[in-house]
Amino acid sequence: MSAKRQISVEVNGAPRQAEIEPRLTLADFLRHTLDLTGTHVGCEHGVCGACTVLIDGRSARSCLTFAVQVDGRALTTIEGLGPAPGMLGVLQEAFQRHHALQCGFCTPGMLTTLTELLNDNPDPTEDEVREVITGNLCRCTGYSGIVAAALDAARRLREGEA
């Protein structure tokens, strides 16, 4: 049995502390320790992208990160993307408008990944959108709606929609 460690993180703006086993992945920490089940766990070996969260604003696969490694960091999950609890952000509304999800399993990873892209690059090309979501598998939509939603959200954000 390995020694537990204490970690302090900021999750969606709120400070959280926990004593955890080192082998606990960030995905399991979010889902099981913090009950933030919006982060989905698909393949658990870094292929599907469903578990993508933002660590200090940078997208990362939470199944390939141990929770002990993010001590002191700020995390954003799907639960923290909207402007307020129960409200959708511009990118989320664009997903709804463009039918960019069907079963919804990949959606948390798509939204966190595209949130980082739109922060880095407010005016991406279609190719840039497609390239950045190569790390996220969607088996329902054929990606067209997701790409359209990302480009639409980028345009609306550039035009000042909050």
Add this chain to the structure above:
Amino acid sequence: MKPAPFDYHAPQSLAEATGLLARLDNAKVIAGGQSLGPMMNFRYVIADHLVDLGGIAEIAGITLAGDTLRIGAMTRQRELEFSDLVARRCPLLKAALKQVGHRQTRNRGTFGGSVAHFDPASEQPMMCAAHDAVIEIASARGVRRVPFAQFGLDFMTTALAPDEILAAIEIPLWPQGHGWGFHEFARRHGDFAIVASAALLTLGPDGRIVRASLTLAGVAVVPVRLREAEAALVGRAPEPAVLGAAADLAGAIEPLADIHASVDYRRHLARVLTERALGDAAARAAARTTP
């Protein structure tokens, strides 16, 4: 929880990390964790101790010393991808980095971690081979510097001893105005290369090739430098027939077959991708515009 239990260590200096490796049994080093993570989740790797290099600032970052690019082992792939210095002085590295995994894995994955992991289809050991990189290795016993040709030994096997840490990669830069080309075939952007080909060329004042580097990845257990084809290029004008003859030599290798591609298909890719990489390198060298 999928990985087997382990004790976690977060050293803040290289000396502290090498001290831990010297005294702990069955310890593994974790850098970005993008290759080790899956192996631990599958329990291919069961370690009693995990030594995390993430907090060691002295082995992260990119610096230019003379004509050598020094890349700290913990430099994230993202940092190299977006580095102005890399774009300006080592554009082949930037082009190759864009093919490494996905944005999410490049945010965490490190250059040193990939070189130490040594996947035969990875672009990063390939870049070390293409540039004749020198690998700096630290342990409690001291620091040693190993030419890349003596670093990569066999399939996923390097010269690193269990108590050693890959600390930095030094890349001797090619002169301003050199030409470069990089072409890769994979089933999906970001997947490991089925075959990747990299070319570097320098032209003399008379327009003839004075120096050439040709490297393939995905064809053997280690990245392959095509020395015979490089020698055949030197002294010649970079005309299509000359480049095609060098590409023919790339297509004459004896590659490995696996579930992704047969021997014949890999030979075909090696020839075609090398011809394209060489063509790009020759055009860029002739235009004297490296990036």
